[in-house]
Amino acid sequence: MNLISSEEAFEDAFHRAAQQHERAWVFIVLAMLAVLLVGTMFFVVLDYGLVSRGTSFLRRPDAVMDDPAFREGKVVQTGSNSYAVYMVGHAWAWSPGVVHVKEGAQVTFYVTSTDVLHGFELQGTTINVTAMPGAVGKVEYKFDRAGTYYIICNEYCGIEHHSMIGRIIVDPKDKS
Numbered sequence: 349m350n351l352i353s354s355e356e357a358f359e360d361a362f363h364r365a366a367q368q369h370e371r372a373w374v375f376i377v378l379a380m381l382a383v384l385l386v387g388t389m390f391f392v393v394l395d396y397g398l399v400s401r402g403t404s405f406l407r408r409p410d411a412v413m414d415d416p417a418f419r420e421g422k423v424v425q426t427g428s429n430s431y432a433v434y435m436v437g438h439a440w441a442w443s444p445g446v447v448h449v450k451e452g453a454q455v456t457f458y459v460t461s462t463d464v465l466h467g468f469e470l471q472g473t474t475i476n477v478t479a480m481p482g483a484v485g486k487v488e489y490k491f492d493r494a495g496t497y498y499i500i501c502n503e504y505c506g507i508e509h510h511s512m513i514g515r516i517i518v519d520p521k522d523k524s
């Protein structure tokens with residue numbers, strides 16, 4: 349009798365310890381998942397550039413067209429070889445559609461949309477900003493290689509989405 353009860357006591361203690369151990373690991377795994385999930389969200393939003401850190405929000409989404417720079421799709425020279433480009437996405441084109449800069453140009457893009465979400469992705473570069481109505485995204489890039497860079501809308505925006513292509517043409521230095 350005595351022997352059996354001590355065995356039972358041992359089993360009880362063993363199960364309690366095992367349960368505690370399992371609970372601790374369930375907690376640790378859930379905490380790791382939470383950190384991973386929140387970390388991924390921060391990475392995608394801030395570092396990957398889906399939303400620019402320089403995004404400023406407007407009260408009226410159409411107010412952006414009150415700004416002549418956006419209305420006219422301006423390219424402003426801000427230094428000897430630096431430019432500010434005011435880029436508007438609308439169904440289904442980019443304005444300005446073609447931008448010429450010199451090799452080595454430092455370009456600041458201000459990106460917005462007049463209607464729905466568009467994706468401002470510049471092939472061959474790290475530029476990837478969502479063009480949002482009511483918000484202006486800011487992204488900078490230095491074009492060290494001459495050539496044609498295509499602006500690809502990477503956010504489905506309607507029937508002619510696939511034809512929404514713009515061009516940034518970087519002219520070689522020796523060309524005047």
Ligand SMILES: [Cu+2]
Nearest residue numbers: 501503505509
């Ligand atoms: Cu699109």
